[in-house]
Amino acid sequence: MAVAKTSEYAVPDYIKENPAYSKINFMAKRIGSSFCGIATGRWRSGKSVSAGVRTCYDLDRDYDGKPRFTIDKVVFDPKNFIKQMAKKQPRCSTVLWDETGATLGKRDWYSAKNKLVSQLFQTMGYKSRILMLTAPSISYVDSHSGPILDFWVRMKEYQTFQKNLAYGKFYWTRWNEEKGRIFKHWHRETKDGILTVYDRPFVFHSPPQELVEKYLDKERDAKNLIFDKAGDLIDFMNKQMHQSTKNQITEPELFEELSKDLGKYTNSEGTKIESSLVMLENKGLDYRVVARVVKALNIKIMKGEISL
Numbered sequence: 314m315a316v317a318k319t320s321e322y323a324v325p326d327y328i329k330e331n332p333a334y335s336k337i338n339f340m341a342k343r344i345g346s347s348f349c350g351i352a353t354g355r356w357r358s359g360k361s362v363s364a365g366v367r368t369c370y371d372l373d374r375d376y377d378g379k380p381r382f383t384i385d386k387v388v389f390d391p392k393n394f395i396k397q398m399a400k401k402q403p404r405c406s407t408v409l410w411d412e413t414g415a416t417l418g419k420r421d422w423y424s425a426k427n428k429l430v431s432q433l434f435q436t437m438g439y440k441s442r443i444l445m446l447t448a449p450s451i452s453y454v455d456s457h458s459g460p461i462l463d464f465w466v467r468m469k470e471y472q473t474f475q476k477n478l479a480y481g482k483f484y485w486t487r488w489n490e491e492k493g494r495i496f497k498h499w500h501r502e503t504k505d506g507i508l509t510v511y512d513r514p515f516v517f518h519s520p521p522q523e524l525v526e527k528y529l530d531k532e533r534d535a536k537n538l539i540f541d542k543a544g545d546l547i548d549f550m551n552k553q554m555h556q557s558t559k560n561q562i563t564e565p566e567l568f569e570e571l572s573k574d575l576g577k578y579t580n581s582e583g584t585k586i587e588s589s590l591v592m593l594e595n596k597g598l599d600y601r602v603v604a605r606v607v608k609a610l611n612i613k614i615m616k617g618e619i620s621l
Contacts, residue, residue, distance in 0.1 A: 328371050332500050332511055333483050337358050341405040341441050349434055350463045351446045356470030360447050361411050363479035363517040364466045366528055369445055384527040389535035391550045398433055404441040412447040425550035427458040434461050458486040459495050468608035476517035567606045579621055585611045
């Protein structure tokens, strides 16, 4: 009798049975969606290790279930965050930007961080990444990062960590533009006509001990570095935002600008405009704006309304 082979790295049942994990995993791997989540809680609530590191470790896996999350994907400052997000990674890869900067008690750190996360994550949405943030409170989420936030893990205030377990409530989030605030709701599933609302705290297992030790070492070094160079890092984030937004012109303005010299952006056959060439010549543009303008130009070229 033939025996079916099982993978050494089969996805654990507690991951497959977790409704939120299942949805995120399916949409990131199969559909190519990106997610941005945040874990909040007081000091020693487990938001960084139990919610942050563990969530990233559980979701960042190969198709056979093999974990691929490493300590390199935990960042504490904007420079390393940009480097990690820029790396080419498989679908459902994760990045954790931990809150060490908050130990400075500077609100402007979060203000700059929110702007940078929003700008970078929106332009890299096509990479099917999962970004996890941590903060003391959901109040640190503002109008910049609120619209891109997909879920929120609110850790239980006083954890005992018995059996290496921590607990936190999971919510899906939605940004209300009119009221300028986040609305949350429980995870819901309907099966066989029965609605199930997951309103009980989720269980977070402790990450592997080796990973925890590496995290603690990296966190200690990061705290010292950020405390010494907080002002420089905030300036860096603001400069990145300035460079990213200086070329954000409207679609009509870009259409007019490109029309002045279409030859610079045509393909080798000289038959159409290439978005990649436009992006190369005009760094900092929103790729979505470029795509729409290039599409409009190519339609006019195809109809003979514009000649190359």
